[in-house]
Amino acid sequence: MTFIWNELRDLRDAVDLGTPPRDGQPVTLSIDGVDTTVPARSSVLLAATIAGATVPKLCATDTLECFGSCRVCLVEIDGRRGYPASCTTPVESGMVVRTTSEQLVKLRRGVVELYLSDYPDSDIDGGWSQFHTTLAQVGLEEGLPADHPYRGGDTHADVPVDESNPYFLFDPAKCIVCSRCVRACEEIQGTFALTIAGRGFSSQVSPSQGESFLASECVSCGACVQACPSDALIEKSLFPEGYHRADPR
């Protein structure tokens, strides 16, 4: 008999499988030429991670159901058009997957450049979040070049920091709108306090109906902070001198 909770128990501290582990019949597929066997219902991202491939990811994490919004875990699959997101693509027997190629490198870099075009320069150097790891994986650890055409555009740098919660703060300037916090609030905590308000470029994490974190339905379980890959939701205790944004250029 298969138990649902076995999946939760397969979570490992040292590795983020990208999508939740699954129970299921073994399925063998090829990842970068290596035959890899994972349970059915697993994602290609999970299989690639188990195969040892380093697929950059931002919105995907193994404690949350896949979402497919960040578009950096793209791969190539024989017989499939385009570049499917590995997190939302279930494995199939005999599938042939490539996790890297010239085009994939370029595409991922192109996507991450878009993230960087709306992330504060002052928070790149010395950062150690998952976002910073992803930057290094796509070769953008230095941030966006000084003369990049994306510079000078609209950003969220002026949106105020929400420091209402005594324990953590939300800095919209660093939010990459991956919805991990929203999903953690729904799937893990079950409180449904967070949502994404607005559309398009204006999309922003919002507690309840545009309230502050403290005033909202948020119960401060910390699941959103834990889920945030980009230091946008972060413990205040990691800023012993207080949280001060760099002066805008």
Added chain:
Amino acid sequence: MPIPVKPDRSVTTTCAYCGVGCGFKAETVEGRVVRMIPWKEGKANHGHSCIKGRFAFDYYQHPDRITTPMIRKNVDDPWQEVDWDTAFAYAAGEFKRIQAEHGTTSVGAVSSSRCTNEEIFLMQKFARVALRNNNIDNCSRICHSPTQFGLSATLGAGAASQHFDSILQSDVVLVVGANPTEGHPVFGSMMKRAVRRGARLLVIDPRRTETVDSPHCRAEVHLALRPGTNVLVLNSVAHVIVRERLYNEAFVRARCDGDDFELWMDLVGDDRYSPDVVGPEAGLDPDDIRRLARIYAGGPNSTIYYGLGVTEHSQGSTGVMCLGNLTMATGMVGREGVGVNPLRGQGNVQGGSCLGSWPHMLTGYRFVTDDVVRGSFEDEWKITLDSEPGLRLPNMFDAAVTGSFKAIYIQGEDPIQSDPNRHHVEAALRSMECVVVQDLYLSETAKLAHVFFPGSSSLEKDGTFTNAERRVSMVRKVIEPLGGLADWQITVGFMNAMGYECHYDHPSEVLDEIARTSPAYSGMSFDKIEALGSVQWPCNTDAPEGTEVLHTVTFPRGKGSFMLTGYLPTSERATDQYPLLLTTGRILSQYNVGTQTRRTANVAWHDDDVLEISADDAAGRGLSSGDRATITSRYGSTELTVSISERVNPGVVYTTFHFAHTMVNNLTSDLDDWATNCPEYKVTAVDVVRASIAQPVAGS
């Protein structure tokens, strides 16, 4: 530049707040704890957390923290700071003097469920080998002692039958007198996950709690019963199951005592417990009782989770038995997704129960009156043990008031705030000649103490905790004890000063001693827990990696025993003078009597206890939300701010008990459970009146 500091060290440990026992990674920068990260591999929490474990850890370095031992001859004297040896020698001298003057049994001890298994074990060992009596109790006396009694009597094991994850296999979840989303939030989230996956939720609780109705989680049936009618209503549920033949005859025949089953059917099948009779008495729609009974019995996999709303009654143990009976009658025990599970309060309250910190029991729930059991400990400890039961904590206070009990060693408890009838406890402590308190802060109780041992927080020591699902997890030292000694070292120091020599280099040696003397723990060791992450007892040669689900083949007591759970109304009744029934509970952001959480930023959410009252009752008293009101019971009175709430029915008022200054236990009665003396916190007849408004001073 807002780059976060990067922790330089990470230690995996177990949260001490509630009975869920979440795994955390404590991260430090230069020896200072900067954050607690929920541990993905923690089997109780799978990487989830709540506000308390995740954020409210700063209490450990609050300015109120006392880090030097102190003594004084008289409670009116100023404290005198001393070194550890002086403190031990003074306390031991007083205890020995008192025993010489008033007898061996005139002293006792109470252990803390905030301490590790090893420390609790050492406390009961202290009482038995250093005090040479059985006057040892633990704080589950005032919360879950009825669980131990009631589940032992029916099923044979006073602990949860399941592991938490098992709820994901349940089709029906029955929550009785518990509010997991506030009290056990990480389990509450798991319960909500089960409901979102399609499990049907049933709730029996006087209040419309968050558990009853929250986003994507709504109870299909909620029995908002009148406080004090648990046994009546549960018998009515059983009545429906018996009358409609919804019971599992095959299970009962194979697994339970048939004669007792017949007696039980006669009892609950009587018209006395018909929903049509019970409904009006308990303030319920009879059809709701029937619906709940049918859904529960229908399963196919139905599970029960319950809390202090069941136990803290004069029929607390009887209420627990009702639940045990229901699981047996319907065959809802002994596999995944079913069972009966107490939601334990404090981090190690299950450990407190398991480790022999009882006046009548040694570790593993074995009677001190049993010569064979006692003999095994006598062999281990090389000492003769008292063969008679000792005093329970309330009885220690009772005996103190009459002058028969003179000294107590209290580890990490604050009975003045947490125990019923504050005046009685205060009088008891004042009558004692030596009160030794071991705590982080000068608690309300420490104000009446003669010796203060500065305790260590759970961040400052190694050991193990046992959570509400019988899971034994590692507590690891993240920082050095601020007072210089871990709690286990303090108890050993006191023990040595009392003249019983023993020595441990590390708490792992204590767990080895527990394993040698306790069958359910016989397979446990630090090395094994380290290797497996955590282990659920029983862990022995039959189950070397522990046991997730109990009662799969037989019950520990052999045949399951249906107990006869006749309903007796509590003598605490609403009258013209005290027309409302006060019930108590807790809120998410505060923990128990608030000793720790009040010393964190959690006060941002809840900085005072408030009185929830229905709009009807408020209107009749001219009260609005925000008004101050005086609450008076037969035992005392206090003042609280009023909040008009739809969560309580007319006739019922509710408050939390997290703040010392609100003194809610001024109100509570000294009624208690017939079997265990667990206080009846959940029913107190009160009246509420508008507090007299201070006149503004003219011209000011």
Added chain:
Amino acid sequence: MSFIETERLVTMANQIADFFAPYPSARRIEGVRNHLRNYWDPRMRQALYDHIDATGGPELRPHVLEAVAVLREAAPATEAKKAYAGPPRD
């Protein structure tokens, strides 16, 4: 002065007796007896005996008196080897 206030002891004993009231007579008495034996400090039991000896215990339930009688007849400590788990068999 009693070890614990008599009123409190009487209340506790009667509560125990009330629980066992639905059982057949022999088990009812045995249940109360076992509970007093296994859960009560001997000084509490003695205080109850003293009270009964002094007053006859008129406020006590009849089967408390019967249980106490059984309890006082038995040898003091060694017979109660079996762990308490509900009322005994007939």
Added chain:
Amino acid sequence: MTTNVYVPCDAIALALGADDVATAIADQAAARALDVRVIRNGSRGLFWLDPLVEVDIDGVRHGYGPVEADDVASLFEAGFLGGAAHPLSLGPVESIPEFAAQTRLTFARHGVVDPRSLDDFVTHGGFAGLRRALTLSPDELLVEIETSGLRGRGGAAFPTGIKWRTVANAVATPKYIVANGDEGDSGTFADRMIFEGDPFCLLEGMAIAARAVGATHGVIYIRSEYPHSIATTQAAIDAARSAGWLGAAIAGSELSFDVEIRVGAGAYICGEETSMLESIEGKRGTVRFKPPLPALEGLYGKPTVVNNILTFASVPWIVANGGAAYAAYGVGRSKGTLGVQLAGNVARGALIEVPFGITVRELVERFGAGTRSGRPVRAVQVGGPLGAYFDNAGLDVALDYEAISDAGGLLGHGGMVVFDESVDMATQARFAMEFCAAESCGKCTPCRVGSTRGVELIDRISAGTRREANHEQLLELCDVLEHGSLCALGGLTPYPVRSALRLFPGDFGLVTDVAQ
């Protein structure tokens, strides 16, 4: 004898004063004591003639248009009830060249019947498809659809038969039929025409789908901007239900199927099928990743047929006449007919139903009669706001999914927006990015951030700021949008942008004087 006079009641006709015309006709008839019945029909789709008043003379519909209320008296005076000549006289409507040249299958009843009249619908062949469907097994029915070669008319052109068979084979229940009427593409209005001109046809198509796949519930998602559509369709649903064509045991068969309307909340992205399902479920309209396909896990996670309004409306004719009859029209893999919508700077805006294979030029020049301004056609955007631009030289491409795709475009929902020489294509490219930025659900990053960057880059190019670097970045951004986006909104936005850059570089200042 009563004379039937038809005055259209769809949104375009109403905007052009059809209600006043209808009132004037009734008033004049009363004043003259003439026995006239004014019937509100749907539009014939020849908008330059709207309001097109038709008089039924011995079963032949004679047209007068465009009629304004002020014209009505003169029409009566001229004796239009008898078909007399008048400056607005058009002769028999079905002989109007632009009408006669069409192949009306899906829109056969359109403009002919009163959209709210079930009797009218049945009299004109309504429910013939459903009646036949009830005599076929679900498998036989699926074979008919597969044989017809019908492809989804919403834009993706996925074979309808394959989609339906996937749902039919799915085990889970209940199954749903969802009709996507969130017609948000600029220059498109065919769905609205069905809602307002022949809604029973949509209901019939959905019921046939339900029969084919075993569905029991249907949802019609209509954008809130279409109040007349909502009203007309609701009236049709009520009428069909009263007459037993919806609900339990339809037409005495074992088919039970009912339909409800859900009104959108103004988000373009809710036209994307998965966003629409989220919206119907009461959630924020954001795109779901696929798989799972909606065919297997659609509405409320259950197997769901999601098709465009036009797709469902095409089905009754196919089932009534046989899949092979439908497949006889068209070219290559583009079978049957398409309701093309001509808009923009066009002389004769219209809905034109023609078989696949006709060229875009023929549609624009023959049916559309060139630009409204009279200046030469400079560009035509085919397939809505995310479709590619074709320059005048490129207009000979055939109306054919594959041919248009090969030419770097997409046929989409069949909308064509015409521009004359005055158009600035840099502005149009910017509009495409701006449209994407305005309508992005915000879920995936290429669309959420990239569309805003796209607007900024085009602005800098147009302003002459670091033109080459920004141009290069814009092309790279188009690659990221096309290959990296979660759904077609971001994925297709590069189409108009790239085609504008490729065909009209001068508008961006990207070619030197030499080329001009």
